[in-house]
Amino acid sequence: MPQFYLPWPWESQKPNILTPELAHHLRVRRIQIGEFFPIFDGKGQVATGKLLSLSGKTGQVQLTDIRLDTHRETPYAITLAQGLTGGDKMDWIVEKAIETGAQNIAPIQCERSILKLTRSSDSERAQKRLGHWKGIIQAACEQCDRTVFASLEPIQTFEGYLTESPKPALKLLLGPDATKSLYSVLIENDPQDIVLMIGPEGGHSPEEEVQAEAAGYQLVSLGERVLRTETASVVAITAVHSVWNPEMQNRLK
Numbered sequence: 001m002p003q004f005y006l007p008w009p010w011e012s013q014k015p016n017i018l019t020p021e022l023a024h025h026l027r028v029r030r031i032q033i034g035e036f037f038p039i040f041d042g043k044g045q046v047a048t049g050k051l052l053s054l055s056g057k058t059g060q061v062q063l064t065d066i067r068l069d070t071h072r073e074t075p076y077a078i079t080l081a082q083g084l085t086g087g088d089k090m091d092w093i094v095e096k097a098i099e100t101g102a103q104n105i106a107p108i109q110c111e112r113s114i115l116k117l118t119r120s121s122d123s124e125r126a127q128k129r130l131g132h133w134k135g136i137i138q139a140a141c142e143q144c145d146r147t148v149f150a151s152l153e154p155i156q157t158f159e160g161y162l163t164e165s166p167k168p169a170l171k172l173l174l175g176p177d178a179t180k181s182l183y184s185v186l187i188e189n190d191p192q193d194i195v196l197m198i199g200p201e202g203g204h205s206p207e208e209e210v211q212a213e214a215a216g217y218q219l220v221s222l223g224e225r226v227l228r229t230e231t232a233s234v235v236a237i238t239a240v241h242s243v244w245n246p247e248m249q250n251r252l253k
Contacts, residue, residue, distance in 0.1 A: 083200030
């Protein structure tokens, strides 16, 4: 059974009111009165819920065994700085980034991005997209049992992202023509917060690569083959965990 999201604050001594969204999900899952199910708040708190009532768009749940559980989060934070893609590819990338363990997602409008959302006239569309992606983050956490929501940054231009917000020391831009491999950089560095910057369809432009290097990014490759942008994000995040988190890999054997 998947876990279900109920925003904090929670009550332990009296029933909690269901949100309309949670009431709908419980109804779709055919959860019956008196049945138990897992609850999380998106910030690491989990609990066991017992359905007390369900009527229309609301209901009540009793919470017990409230505790902090973040064992699926890694001690290092992965930021996926993803070039905006066309169609529904961005939805897929956000979902898989959550499933594979990214803690932060930064949508970046690049020179070759088909989707354009950083003009002042695009602000309403951009907010709708961000709201949509936040819904995908929640649904992905429910499915893969992550208890902490990844943060979603505002949509930024490539130049703006390079200069505006503080970044970890280890910053990597992935491109098929790079002479250094992602694996070699990960082996040379201890586990730490990291930015993985991936371009849209067509990759980053040469000018963007020059700008990124000037801002402290290393250009790295995922191998001999040219990967689609949606494939590269999944492969890169998984590669980081494979090299830096061998204890988790051993537990899965």
